[in-house]
Amino acid sequence: MLGLTFDKLLVIAVIAVFVVGPQRLPAYAAKLAHVVRALRDMANGAKDRLRDEMGPEFDDVDWQKLDPRQYDPRRIIRDALFDDESAPSVAVVRPPSTESASVKRSRQMADGAPTPFDSEAT
Template identity: 60%
Template structure:
């Protein structure tokens, strides 16, 4: 949770007790609880709305593939620039979405879309 350990949370709590004092601490604690509840409600509402709009496809989506931490620009550039060399002894490498789309377009006999005005 944002790199906060138990010790750091305890230190924040102790500082809050000294800075706010015993009179104002219950009020701010209830405000924090209300904020956390509202954030949870908003996240659940967004999830429910997404599930409602996507329909049954929502459960089929592999959310781990869409995780931006999986993005590796070096691999994408390497796949885009290097020709595929197939050797029978090499283990299969997971294809990126770019390579899958490129292969699909080549099989259909089409080229990738190009926008001359974008350059």
């Protein structure tokens, strides 16, 4: 549930009591409950409408396959470009260096090597 643990919810509730005040807190809690109930009803209504429009195929859909968290663009491109037999092995990619460009440049110049020059640069 969005990474909220019981401890975090308790801290939020205590802060709400101090910020809102004990007199107005029940009214705000009722409004929050009403909003949550309305959102849940909208989600259920959308699901029911989708079920009505799709018909019996709605129950046959594999929802795990459509989960966006399983989206892997590397796999999709590899499957599109290569056959199953000729798929290349996965290369290990090193993370980018954390050094800044000025640190790298000063290290290169300290070695006594000439400063790199690109004649085509503007």
